[in-house]
Amino acid sequence: MRIFWRLLAICAVAFSISSPGLAADAKPHRVVIQVDQNDPDTMNLALNNVTNMMEIYRSKNEPVQIEVVAYGPGLNMYRDDTSPVKDRLKQIAAMAFPAELKFSACNFTKTGMEKREGHPIGIVPQASLVPSGVVRISELQEDGWSYVKP
Numbered sequence: 001m002r003i004f005w006r007l008l009a010i011c012a013v014a015f016s017i018s019s020p021g022l023a024a025d026a027k028p029h030r031v032v033i034q035v036d037q038n039d040p041d042t043m044n045l046a047l048n049n050v051t052n053m054m055e056i057y058r059s060k061n062e063p064v065q066i067e068v069v070a071y072g073p074g075l076n077m078y079r080d081d082t083s084p085v086k087d088r089l090k091q092i093a094a095m096a097f098p099a100e101l102k103f104s105a106c107n108f109t110k111t112g113m114e115k116r117e118g119h120p121i122g123i124v125p126q127a128s129l130v131p132s133g134v135v136r137i138s139e140l141q142e143d144g145w146s147y148v149k150p
Helices: 002-018 040-059 072-078 086-094 107-117 133-142
Strands: 029-035 064-070 100-106 127-130 146-148
Touching: 029 040, 029 072, 029 133, 040 064, 040 072, 040 086, 064 072, 064 133, 072 100, 072 107, 072 133, 086 100, 100 107, 100 133, 107 127, 127 133, 133 146
Parallel strands: 029 064, 029 146, 064 100, 100 127
Antiparallel strands: none
16 A cells, blocks of 8 residues: 555656646746836836736746736826726736736825816726835835836
């Protein structure tokens, strides 16, 4: 019976080594991208960065976590009514796997925009609210995430 369990263990190790997929022992790459400008070129550059990172790490079979944080004028990137990159957000979110991709929208900025404009502002479904964009970026950096500002 002991031989059976040893053979089973050897087969399990052999299977895990030969199985395609992300390297189990690879440290995940973690990158936060800041968008703070209401500029379609900057927004598209940030999304190009996301796409390039996902493609490179996918080809290297390495895990990657990417979070794009928008605040201030950059929140327009995630506005459901006026985002100039709304279709790209959908497209990139759909092709992200196996990368972990998150789009974060600053709630402080959203609340301020709503007060100034006098009506609620919808956020694209791909994005989620965080209390503060700047705080979110700071916390991710404190946790060892790399920082990119296009």
